[in-house]
Amino acid sequence: MNDKIVVGIADMKLAQRQGMLITYALGSCVGICLYDPVIKLAGLIHIMLPLNMETGRKSPMKYADTGIRETLRQMEQKGASRSRIVAKIAGGARMFDVPGNGSLGNIGQRNIEAVHMTLKRENIKLLREDVGGTVARTLLFDASSGQACIRSYGKAEVIF
Amino acid sequence: MKTFDELNILELDTIREIGSIGTxxxxxxxxxxxxxxxxxxVPEVRIMEYNEAIDWIGGPEAITAGVLVRINGEVNGIMxxxxxxxxxxxxxxxxxxxEIxxxxxLKELESSALVEVGNITISTFINALSSLADITMHLTVPAFAVDMQGAILTVPMAEFGGQSDYIMTIGSNFICDxxxxxxxxxxxxxxxxxxxxLKKLGVLDE
Structure with missing residues (x-):
């Protein structure tokens, strides 16, 4: 647990065989763990928004669609096989209950839907998810085993 | 259209001045x-990239209470x-x-005291800004959350994240007792x- 690799917001890191990937405080953001169990290659993405409509596409990891696609591309470059890659996701909470407005509250929900859609399109199997609700999550992802763990405020850790 | 990271010195100074008067x-x-x-x-107004802003405020996992208000009218945004x-x-x-x-x-009574304080600081800030720039701004009822700082801060970030990678923070110290x-x-x-x-304040350099 000493060799933590921190994934920031709109960021992605890869680790192979060893190392603990961690991304802190996912609120409406979604953390996506991608794993090829055969070569033990793990990728953790922290996306903030659903679909990339930026003209320059400077930060692919900010968005669900381009983030997942770019990570899959980089994993395949390192020898991962698309058919073996599986996913686990967490996040997409609604942090504030603001009355009388649309987009503010449901960015989390839109993120979850965009992640589901992109994974489906890319033929990646979604193994487990812990999404929605109103609580922030810190997500840890162990490259040696593919096991993920969620830490929340005032709750027990969830291993999945 | 200028984003936060494209502002010049005069525009930034004006924003700092607003921060000063508002706080x-x-x-x-x-x-x-x-x-x-x-x-x-004297408040410190900073424009930072998301991850930098979260570190500056004390790290992503520390628990904090957040009061959030949405701004509508001639100006749209979140405070x-x-x-x-x-x-x-x-x-x-x-x-x-x-004290806790x-x-x-934090039970209901304590929470509502904090919401009220948050609402008052935000409303007076916005009122000051609104009369300085002579614009109309409406505020929603405040929302309250206690959770990890990182997740609370990403709410305003995500709302306008498609437009900019930067966020404006106003930090100061209150001195009381x-x-x-x-x-x-x-x-x-x-x-x-x-x-x-910035245009209404007469400093926008187009």
Whole structure:
């Protein structure tokens, strides 16, 4: 647990065989763990928004669609096989209950839907998810085993 | 259209000045509410990238209380007050005569006191801004959350994240009863509103 690799917001890191990937405080953001169990290659993405409509596409990891696609591309470059890659996701909470407005509250929900859609399109199997609700999550992802763990405020850790 | 990271020195100075006046007014309002003198340090207005802003405010996993208000009208945006434990205790000791060591101890009464304080600081700030720039701004009812700072801060970030990778933070210290406590505000207008605001203030360099 000493060799933590921190994934920031709109960021992605890869680790192979060893190392603990961690991304802190996912609120409406979604953390996506991608794993090829055969070569033990793990990728953790922290996306903030659903679909990339930026003209320059400077930060692919900010968005669900381009983030997942770019990570899959980089994993395949390192020898991962698309058919073996599986996913686990967490996040997409609604942090504030603001009355009388649309987009503010449901960015989390839109993120979850965009992640589901992109994974489906890319033929990646979604193994487990812990999404929605109103609580922030810190997500840890162990490259040696593919096991993920969620830490929340005032709750027990969830291993999945 | 200019985003936060494209502002020139004059535009940034104007925003700093707004930060100063706004937080000054907020301190006065807080004095009235708490029934004691509340002074304020010169605020620090910073424009930072998301991850940098979260580190500056004290790291992603620390628990904090956030009061969030949405701004509508001629300017659209979000304002967020981040109430860390020292600030929470300054308020609770003055209003309710108690302090907490953990956010778990916030019950309905304590929470509504914090929401009220957050709402007052945000409203006075926005009122000051609105009369300086001569624009109409409406505020929604405040929303309240206690959770990890990182997740609370990403709410305004995500709202306008498609437009900019930067966020404006206003940090200052309130001084009350010989206590110096940090207070952090985030003002996030959308890009169009930011430009409109600077134009109304007469400093937008197009």
């Amino acid at each position: 000054g007014n907020a301190a006065t309002a807080l004095s009235n509410m708490l029934g004691c003198e509340v002074r304020i340090d 967020l007050a981040v109430q860390q434990i020292e600030f929470v205790n300054m308020i609770l000791s003055r209003i309710l005569g108690k 060591t953990n956010y778990d101890e 010989h206590r110096v406590v940090p207070y952090r505000l985030l003002l996030s207008p959308d890009v169009r509103s930011l430009n409109f605001l």
